[in-house]
Amino acid sequence: MTTQQHEGFFSKTEWKFVGFLALAFVLTPVFYGLPLLSPLFALSTSLRRERRKMMWLWIVASILVLMSIAPFILKAAGLSDFVVE
Secondary structure: OOOOOOOOOOHHHHHHHEEEEEEHHHOOOOOOOOHHHHHHOOOOOHHHHHHHHHHEEEEEEEHHHHHHHHHHHEEEEEEEEOOOO
């Protein structure tokens, strides 16, 4: 008996990657460091074997966190008055 394998547009690993990437973007407005939880949770899945995808998750999450805290860093440095007290 032959079985047919279902080939989709994305593999399961790619869907996981997209899901964790979307999770990082969704968590960004909630609290400053939460986007870093997305790659941290991805380490508990089979995605951890995909070195390149994990690297991209960490990079994107780190950039999102830096964008969230940038106004506070600029205010502390005296370069901006964007943060309202």
